[in-house]
Amino acid sequence: NKHINVKDCIKYISYALTRTITFIDIDNILITTIYFFLGSMKLLHYKDINNQTIITYLSHCAVLDDNKYLIGFKSSHHSFYKDLASTYSSISILHLLNIPLDSFCQMYSIKYNKEIFLKSTSSHQDRKIGRVYNYIVNDSDSDIRFIYCALSIFVFLESKNEIPNYFDINKVKNYISSMKSYEGGYSMIDGGEANCGVTYCALASLSMINSLPKDDFTLIQWLINRSVEVNGRTNKESDVCYSYWIIASMKLLN
Numbered sequence: 001n002k003h004i005n006v007k008d009c010i011k012y013i014s015y016a017l018t019r020t021i022t023f024i025d026i027d028n029i030l031i032t033t034i035y036f037f038l039g040s041m042k043l044l045h046y047k048d049i050n051n052q053t054i055i056t057y058l059s060h061c062a063v064l065d066d067n068k069y070l071i072g073f074k075s076s077h078h079s080f081y082k083d084l085a086s087t088y089s090s091i092s093i094l095h096l097l098n099i100p101l102d103s104f105c106q107m108y109s110i111k112y113n114k115e116i117f118l119k120s121t122s123s124h125q126d127r128k129i130g131r132v133y134n135y136i137v138n139d140s141d142s143d144i145r146f147i148y149c150a151l152s153i154f155v156f157l158e159s160k161n162e163i164p165n166y167f168d169i170n171k172v173k174n175y176i177s178s179m180k181s182y183e184g185g186y187s188m189i190d191g192g193e194a195n196c197g198v199t200y201c202a203l204a205s206l207s208m209i210n211s212l213p214k215d216d217f218t219l220i221q222w223l224i225n226r227s228v229e230v231n232g233r234t235n236k237e238s239d240v241c242y243s244y245w246i247i248a249s250m251k252l253l254n
Contacts, residue, residue: 010046013037017049030076031061035089035096042096051097058090059108069111070101071120083134084124088149091156101157114157121153122166130171143188144179147172148201151208160208169209176202183234184222194222196232196245203252212252223249 017037034054041049061073063082072082073090094104105112124133124146132146154163163169179186179202185194186202199219206212213219223246226232232242 006044010041010044013040017041027076027078029085031058031073031086031093032075032089035093038093038096054093055097055099055104055107058093058104059110061086061090062108062110064110065116065120067111069113069116070105071117081135081137082120083140084121084132084146084149084153085134087121088152091153095156114159118154118157118159118162118166121150124150125167125172127168127171130168130173130175132172144176144186144198144201144205145188147176147205151205155208163209169211172205172209173211176205184216184218184220185226193233196223196226196242196249199223200245200249200252203249207252216253220253223253 017034034057038049038054057077058073060077061075061079062070063072063074065071072084072087074080074082075086079086091101094101101117102112102114104110124136125131126133126142131142132150133142134140134146134149150167151163154160154166176186178190179188179192179198181187181192181194183194185196185199187194188198203212225234226242227246227250230238230240230243230246232239232245
């Protein structure tokens with residue numbers, strides 16, 4: 001309340017959340033957009049949210065296998081395929097609403113088997129290289145963001161200890177390591193520019209498999225430099241979204 005006009009924020013988010021489901025032009029990120037809106041409402045301690053509308057929409061985005069078991073979520077009811085980003089966002093939404101995945105499935109008569117769901121999530125990993133694809137159809141994006149999404153799903157479903165049973169952890173670590181930039185942070189592509197959002201995803205992923213780097217002073221200095229300028233990449237303009245990734249990364253590193 002001291003720094004932000006909460007009333008106006010809630011008014012804007014409520015309006016946007018009401019209209020979002022009808023936005024065809026953001027179909028590829030619609031579920032993730034709903035997650036950000038809902039998360040913002042929760043951070044503002046706003047309780048008058050139409051939860052039923054949100055979870056009903058999620059049920060229209062559920063993707064089932066040939067035996068009618070839930071295997072993930074797609075980005076909108078217009079989409080055809082499940083993707084990890086939307087599955088991660090859907091699980092996050094249910095977590096914010098305190099609805100376990102199995103309870104959600106019961107509400108909408110969806111068959112659920114945790115092992116089938118986790119196996120489907122891990123099927124996005126390229127076992128030769130270790131990277132993880134957002135989609136398993138076509139040749140989709142496969143940077144560190146989707147490793148983060150996949151591992152986070154396991155944590156949300158209280159299956160962190162099972163991660164080594166489903167993923168080649170050494171390949172994951174090697175792949176993340178190969179994206180380390182000379183600047184200290186992590187990049188989306190081999191030899192690319194370090195980026196704060198990707199760096200957070202890298203550190204969070206390594207944290208979930210108990211492999212966080214220790215005393216990496218180049219990384220720490222790079223994060224400090226980013227926090228001074230509040231930008232996500234060296235010599236870029238300030239961008240407030242990166243303050244989130246910078247602080248989250250520093251917190252992971254204590």
